[in-house]
Amino acid sequence: MPPLPRSIAILLLIAVAGLATVPLVGGRFHVQLVTQIFVLAVFAMSLDLLVGFTGLVSFGHAAFYGLGGYSLAILTRDFGLVSMGATLPATLVVCGLVSAAIGWLSIRTSGVYFIMITLAFAQMIYYFFNDARGYGGSDGFYILTKPRLAIGDVTLLTLQDRATLYYMALVVLLLTAAFLWTLLRSPFGQVITALQVNEARTRALGFPIDRYKLVSFCIAGILAGLAGYLSAVQFGYVNPAHMGWRESGRVLMVVILGGSGTLFGPVLGAFVFVLLEDLLSGLTEHWLLLMGGFVVAVVLLLPKGIAGLLLSAAGRAAKSGRSAETHPDEQPSVHAIPRGGVDPILETVDLVRQFAGLIAVNRVSVKFSAGKVHAVIGPNGAGKTTLINMLSGELAPTGGHIRYKGRDIAGWSPDAISRLGIGRSFQVTNLYPSLSAFENCRIAAQSRLRSSMRFFRPASRLGAVADRAHRALARCGLGPRSQDAASALSHGDRRKLEIAMVLATEPELFLLDEPLAGMGAQESREILDLLRAVARDHTLILIEHDMDAVFAIADTLTVMVNGHVIATGPVDQVRADRAVQDAYLGHRDAAE
Amino acid sequence: MDIGTIAIQLLNGLQYGLLLFLIAAGLTLIFGILGVINLAHGSFYMIGAYLAYWLSEKTGSFALAIALALPAALLLGLVVERLAISFLYQRDHLYQVLLTYGLILIFNELQRIVWGNDVHGVAVPAILAGVVEITESQSYPVYRLFISAICLLVAAAMYVAIHSTRIGMMIRAGSSSREMVQILGIDVGRLFAIVFSVGAALTAVAGMLAAPINSVYPGMGENVLIISFVVVVIGGIGSIKGAFIGSMMIGLADTFGRVMVPELSSMVVYALMAAVLLWRPSGLYGVKA
Numbered sequence: 001m002p003p004l005p006r007s008i009a010i011l012l013l014i015a016v017a018g019l020a021t022v023p024l025v026g027g028r029f030h031v032q033l034v035t036q037i038f039v040l041a042v043f044a045m046s047l048d049l050l051v052g053f054t055g056l057v058s059f060g061h062a063a064f065y066g067l068g069g070y071s072l073a074i075l076t077r078d079f080g081l082v083s084m085g086a087t088l089p090a091t092l093v094v095c096g097l098v099s100a101a102i103g104w105l106s107i108r109t110s111g112v113y114f115i116m117i118t119l120a121f122a123q124m125i126y127y128f129f130n131d132a133r134g135y136g137g138s139d140g141f142y143i144l145t146k147p148r149l150a151i152g153d154v155t156l157l158t159l160q161d162r163a164t165l166y167y168m169a170l171v172v173l174l175l176t177a178a179f180l181w182t183l184l185r186s187p188f189g190q191v192i193t194a195l196q197v198n199e200a201r202t203r204a205l206g207f208p209i210d211r212y213k214l215v216s217f218c219i220a221g222i223l224a225g226l227a228g229y230l231s232a233v234q235f236g237y238v239n240p241a242h243m244g245w246r247e248s249g250r251v252l253m254v255v256i257l258g259g260s261g262t263l264f265g266p267v268l269g270a271f272v273f274v275l276l277e278d279l280l281s282g283l284t285e286h287w288l289l290l291m292g293g294f295v296v297a298v299v300l301l302l303p304k305g306i307a308g309l310l311l312s313a314a315g316r317a318a319k320s321g322r323s324a325e326t327h328p329d330e331q332p333s334v335h336a337i338p339r340g341g342v343d344p345i346l347e348t349v350d351l352v353r354q355f356a357g358l359i360a361v362n363r364v365s366v367k368f369s370a371g372k373v374h375a376v377i378g379p380n381g382a383g384k385t386t387l388i389n390m391l392s393g394e395l396a397p398t399g400g401h402i403r404y405k406g407r408d409i410a411g412w413s414p415d416a417i418s419r420l421g422i423g424r425s426f427q428v429t430n431l432y433p434s435l436s437a438f439e440n441c442r443i444a445a446q447s448r449l450r451s452s453m454r455f456f457r458p459a460s461r462l463g464a465v466a467d468r469a470h471r472a473l474a475r476c477g478l479g480p481r482s483q484d485a486a487s488a489l490s491h492g493d494r495r496k497l498e499i500a501m502v503l504a505t506e507p508e509l510f511l512l513d514e515p516l517a518g519m520g521a522q523e524s525r526e527i528l529d530l531l532r533a534v535a536r537d538h539t540l541i542l543i544e545h546d547m548d549a550v551f552a553i554a555d556t557l558t559v560m561v562n563g564h565v566i567a568t569g570p571v572d573q574v575r576a577d578r579a580v581q582d583a584y585l586g587h588r589d590a591a592e
Numbered sequence: 593m594d595i596g597t598i599a600i601q602l603l604n605g606l607q608y609g610l611l612l613f614l615i616a617a618g619l620t621l622i623f624g625i626l627g628v629i630n631l632a633h634g635s636f637y638m639i640g641a642y643l644a645y646w647l648s649e650k651t652g653s654f655a656l657a658i659a660l661a662l663p664a665a666l667l668l669g670l671v672v673e674r675l676a677i678s679f680l681y682q683r684d685h686l687y688q689v690l691l692t693y694g695l696i697l698i699f700n701e702l703q704r705i706v707w708g709n710d711v712h713g714v715a716v717p718a719i720l721a722g723v724v725e726i727t728e729s730q731s732y733p734v735y736r737l738f739i740s741a742i743c744l745l746v747a748a749a750m751y752v753a754i755h756s757t758r759i760g761m762m763i764r765a766g767s768s769s770r771e772m773v774q775i776l777g778i779d780v781g782r783l784f785a786i787v788f789s790v791g792a793a794l795t796a797v798a799g800m801l802a803a804p805i806n807s808v809y810p811g812m813g814e815n816v817l818i819i820s821f822v823v824v825v826i827g828g829i830g831s832i833k834g835a836f837i838g839s840m841m842i843g844l845a846d847t848f849g850r851v852m853v854p855e856l857s858s859m860v861v862y863a864l865m866a867a868v869l870l871w872r873p874s875g876l877y878g879v880k881a
Contacts, residue, residue: 057686105866109873112629112685116825117869120862123818127858245818249631249693256690289701295694299687300679 004264005314012264019170023163031166032234037274038169039230042176044254044266046223049180051252052260053189054216055196056107059115059248060122063102064095064221066243068228070129071095073143073238084147084159091229092222098125099221100214107213119245130240140239143232159233169230176223177263183219184263187452190459192216194443197432204392204430205505206418206447215453257298259307268306345370345509345539346391346422351400351410353386360386362563363400368556370508373531373540375550375571378560384543385427387560388513391541392424393417404509418447423507427514429494433487437478437497440486441469444504472504473497476530492523499530510534512542516549528553551575593851596727601847607736609843610743614798615816616823616835617750618791624830625766626784628680629688632672632695634817636792638810640665640799642703645712645808654717658800662793669792673785681784700811709810714803739801746794747836754832759786819846822865828878837876 004012023031043065050056071091075081081090102121109117130138149157159165183189195202195209203209232238241247250273258269276294280287302309344367353361361383368374376384389395391402393414402410409417418424432440445468446452446459460466473482476496481489486497495515502510515531516524528549531540535553544550550557550571557574559567567577574580593601619633643664647657676695680688716735723731754760762783765776799812806812823842827834842861849860868876 051686057689059689105870109869112623112829113825113869113873113875113878115629115685115689116821117866119818120822120825120865120869124859124862124866127862131855131858245814249689252686253690253693256686260686286701286705288697289705292694292697292699292701295697296676296691299691299694303683303687 005311007314008264008310016170016174020167023166028162031162033274033278035162035166035169035234036231037270038166038173039227039234040251040254040274041267041270042169042173042230043224043227043251044258044270045176045180045263046220046227047251048255048260048263048266049183049216049220049223051255052262052265053184053196054192054213055199056213056217057115057252058118058217058220059245059252060102060118060120061220061224061251062245062247063122063125063243064099064224065228065231065247065251066129066238066240067095067098067125068092068225069232069238069242070135070228071225072147072229072232073141074135076143076145076147077141082145082148084149084157087147088226088229091225095225095228096218096222099218099225103214103217103221107210107217119248122243122245122248126240126243126245129243138240140237140241142237144236146233146236165230165234169234172226172230173267176226177267180263182458183455185458185460186456187446187449187454187459187462188212188215189455190439190443190446191452194432194435197434198430200394200426201430201432202443203414204394204418204424204426205444205501206415207452208413208415212452253295253298255305257302257305259305259309259311262307262311265305265307268310272306343370344368345405346541347401347403348387348391349401349403351387351390351402352398353383353390353395354398359563361390361397364560364563364565365400366558366565366568368509368539368541370539372555373535373542373553374556374558375554376541376543376558376560377545377547377550381562382560383563384560385513388424388511388541388543391417392422392511418505418507421506421508422511423502423505423509424511425495425498425502425513425515427517429491429498431486431494431498431501434485436483436485437473437489437500438469438482440497441472441482441500441504442466444501445469445472447505468506469504472500475503475533476500477526490523492519492526495519495523495527496530499527499534503534507538509539509541512540512544514543514545516544516546524549596730597851599726600730600732601851602844603732603736603740605844605847606840607740607743607843608847609840610740610747611798611802612816612820612823612843613836613839614743614746614801615795615820616827616839617747617832618794619820620824620827620830620832620835621763621787622791623824625763625787626677626681628677629685629692630677631689631692631817632699633692633791633795633820634813634815635696635699636665636669636795636813637799637802637816638703638813639668639699640796641714641803641806641808641812642707642799643796644800644803645714646707648714654714654804658797661800662797665793665796666789668796669789670785672792673788677788678781678784696814699813703810711807711809713807716804733805735804739805742801743798746797750832759783763787819861822861825875826865826868828872828875831875831877834875834877 019034022034047058047061050058050061068091071094072087075087075090081087106114106117106121129135135141146158146160148155148159157164157168159168184193191202191207191212195207195212199209228242254269254273255266257273258267259265277291280290346368347366349365351361351364352359364387376387378384386395390397393412393416396411400410401408404420404422409420432443442459442465445465446462449465470482473479476499478493478496478500481493486494489497515527519527524546532553534540554571556569557571558565559574559580567574567580615633615637619630622628622630640661643661644654644657647660648654651657672695676691680691720735720738722734724734724737725731754763762778766783819842823838824835826841827838841864845864846861850857853860
């Protein structure tokens, strides 16, 4: 997450100070209205963690909000609990468990299906309470005694009091913001932001992305429950409408209006939205018409929300005073990895992949020795990329075995394979465009931590990870460009960055899918030199169409035609093979 | 349950499913071809129902009301596509959800301004008002059979149109690969406008047909919207065949759920959807997520 421009930070601080005085100067109505805004802001921030930072658009987020309220109401009425020390933790646990269950089921889907499945689960919960007569059905029911915080006989807080509730909501809002801010800078936060930008890349780097999505979903669910708890305290009753899809749509609107992907955006959105609702409903009975028009206008005119507007204004003001940063340690260092003594390091046995009627890879058995450069060549449609995708776990084989150091890894997930020490680059360069070259490599290096489920320490303080990222960049000649955004790099540098990222994961085996595709002559030479250097301490398996490059770098050659391997062995031997000359090399010569 | 009850529930389930199919078919085509999640789809259902009520009051004839409402619905679909939806192509689903959410608010409020908050009934046309004897003590309304017949006719007409007309071919091409249609030089703008407007009209027809049995009330579009989303997602986005199977599943599950587990009936369809998505994360006939 980019740091907040100073001008905006100062404005926010002044705003908080001003808000702290509202109960002293404002009337009953204002105190209630602003409390309502604080609660909505917490709710909206929780959704933004999903929508703006994890890339999961949930259309059922109100379910957890409603659940927070119902769980307080039920604990109070049926269990006689009035202590906040009991009801609040219990409520958060309930919301956490329910969101874990729903999240675990939902994250298997993506895109529109995720939007719809979260909606479906929310509607199930909605109807459960709507039809449950014991809980008042569609009318809901009242919370007659509001929570208190007491030690022994001394009552510290009673949320019955309007001003107390106001300050409590303000504190919860600030704590939530601080918590999310810390979270997003932590290793965990870096991973969820990365997977939002590029899911396939993140998985290929070795992160079990479903687990990260699930944790994010649970945190969001718990925070929404917290907001729901406060809202139920404020209004003194719960109603199934609070968990319906309209409420989910409303909070989504607040996030977008404010600006998703920022923390202060949803807070601003909550202010504008509630004040606008208040203003419009005073104007006319048919204020929803105006509200609808406003929503449409925001989508068409303000896609990045109010926060986007402010950030670009602040960015223009700050631009003049900033200079380019450079990074100190860029000495290349030898990237030595102990080489496993197993030979062959990787082996496929009767590997098959079938797509509907087509057999893309047909009983392929090849051995790849450690420490060598292996090239896989063949005409288009020979099954080379399918083969690599099976080796890296992107595709599950239909049949056969893949043995890495003797262990059968066929059908493993890409992240598990990456963690074993098999890295890959993609045919189309696959990066995080909005992050700097250094940050790209840092995420990659971070994947080698035992777990990035660390929530509080900033990722930037992981010294060893940063060192590894710098080493990988330097090795690929990108040291001077480490602070440039990946999207600003040239085509060749982007390819080098992708190689640097894979190096930062410290693989033993490196899979490269057409590393020279689309490169000019000079760029090709540079990449080739780089690959030669990488090959000194890695095993390489590469697919390549450029024959001169293949002959220049490869130790062994595997030729595929129509899903079959027709020859495999040392380069010279395969070049001399009659069948290969007829089927492939000869055909190529004729074509050129 | 005796045979008669089962037969009646079966007919009810099929009739409900077929009506859902009219709505879901438009929705899935708009998803599949335009790439737009249209939350305002349910509003066309509501508008169809209100037009049927209002025009049959004015003209005194339900048939005449439908004849007038149908072109009005087509036109409305066209206007909405040009003024709002056409800005959403290529935009993130998130914004589509929001803009069409805004449209719902607008349509709902316009409905209140024009027709008020009352619930209205629409008389079943006299010619269809009879019942069919199922057993000695049980009977089934002719009008419901009529609805099923009309829906089946429309479904058949859609099948023929999609499989043997030029525009149908474009629709088939478009629902399997949207980019391809654009590359092939087809006038995408016109195709999109037609698909949206026809989808809206189909939904409005469903609203008109349902008006005499379900009555006409504010907010009636939303329940139907959510259910038809469930249908589309079960069937797989963009698949008409999937929408048909999904409609039947939901129609029957909902109807029998009400009879067999009344206290959980509203949850049954959502549980069914969740189960299908867990089994096939892209729906029954979906291409990919």
